[in-house]
Amino acid sequence: MNQSARNGWLLSLPALILLVVGAAGPLLIVAVYSFLEPGDFSGVEWSFTTEAWFRVFFERDIFDDTVSAADAHLTILWRSVKLSLLTTLVTFVIGFPTAWFIATQPPNRRAMWLFLITIPFWTNLLIRTFAILEVIRNQGLLNSFLQWLGLIDAPIQILYTDGAVLIGMAYVYLPLMVLPLFAAIDRFDFRLIEAAYDLYASRLLVLRRIIVPIVRPGIVAGSILVFVPSLGAYVTPRILGGGKNMMIGNFIDLQFGQGRNWPLGAALSMLLLFIVMAALLAYVRVTSSEDRQNV
């Protein structure tokens, strides 16, 4: 090994150590725990079993030992994926016009609009979620206002429903959609639209054939940035979901607390990791095929 290569290794050593200790190490522990037996109240017993993984996919009746598919886990997983996809869709529908609006402002005002978008980040997530709770609860702002208008007689039950979780997540993750969309639209050459109109393209065609393909990396990045944290969301469904209709993050937490089954929690965490990995692989595939097209 020559001098510069050795130096390179030495210089990257702190980063490597950080990666091993901070990322690979904990993951390895989770992976190992998923193959152990649960301890009495918490922790694990050091004996190998695939029971946790078995229980991710199947359940055994506690009274007659009959085995069936773990539809409860599937329900929770499906709810998580569904809510995350919906969150992505809602943030996109709201975020795209917002990002377009900001990108088409004069440069000196863009900074101000972007600044306004980031203001919610100054407040703790927990507090923002409680603020949403104040808005949507039965005697909260929204229901009181609708009742005052005479539109409804009794409060609408929003709190503790999937809808409440969706509202909370869409609110929390909206900036993560707006910012990459803005970055993509900002680079967009608006003369292309004029050129398209000159060639008699309709507005819909301009949107479909010119704008969307060019800002697509921004759309994909924003979607990933919203979808991935939504899938593992914990605080929002915990507070707004009421503990009955859990998302996968809450269900994993439950295994480490009340459920007292760390191995099952570890196995479910690994499963979540695989799902996220699949989503990211899809992302890489989409963007790389795009690069090929551009070449």
Place this chain on the structure above:
Amino acid sequence: MKLVLTSALAIAAATAATAEGKLNIYNWGNYTSPELIEKFEKEFDVEVTITDFDSNTTALAKIEAGGHGFDIVVPTHSYVPTYIEKGLLMKPGIPEMENYKNISANWKEVDWDPMREYTVPWQWGTTGVAVNTSAYGGDINTSDIWLNPPPELEGKVNVVPEMQDVVSLALMYVGGEPCSTNKDDLKKARDALVAAKAKWLSMDYGMTEKLSNGDVVATVNWNGSTFRARENNPDVAYGYPKEGYIVWMDNVGILADAQNPDNAKLFVNFIMDPENAAMISAFARYANGIDGSEAFMPPEMKDAPEIVVPEELKAAGKFNPACSDEAKEYYNAIWTELQK
């Protein structure tokens, strides 16, 4: 070597000195009287930090996992034997404490901590149902409220996520006993719970506020919390299920790995003082098990319907025993299934 040892000792002494004046309490949420803590802080020049938990299982899991940094924990009586078996509590010499004499006779010799070597009373109460009578006008002295909800309450019921209480209530509802190991009864209880869950709104903690402001109109709840909700919202009423309801006591123990055991001992003795025990009750609205505290109790607690059990329903109250290991396993399995 000697130098290392002395400096190590010096550091240890220094940290001990800074650790002095601190106390970390791990208690149920919205359960610790701020006035009581303020008084304790002033009297002993100790800085108290309170951390909340929402269920006995959560608390036990966190403490057993270690590294929590708490000095004091307040488990329900049915969990105390588990804490003792696992060596999680210390024996702080409670019978020698100055205020030990104040513990009421019937709370002194208790089966979960026979000689009161590990724990002292915090508060005791019942687990029943709380209903907002503007939403439902029928009989509320029944577990039908949450296990077979009337049409008015369908989809509106909350159940507090407390395993021991919820499973025991369900067992009594189907004609069994708390801590039963009878498979038929357990299966019936499981089926009743799973079937009823579809008609619940949530399984959440913190019902004092949510009952008060009308977000929840029916829930399995504790009497003191319901008392406080009724003070904010007169429509809230407490029901004692005739099929059986739970009587319990929460107890204060010092953790075996407490960082501030001396302050913890001061606190344990402090709360057995009748005037201080009355402060605990005046805040959380439960009885306390300390003789002489009646004199300091707020007058509205003496005849409150959440405190005084109606004569005809007295017999339905069952003290939740400490379950056998076999029963515990069934409870855990049923609870896990219900949580899914």
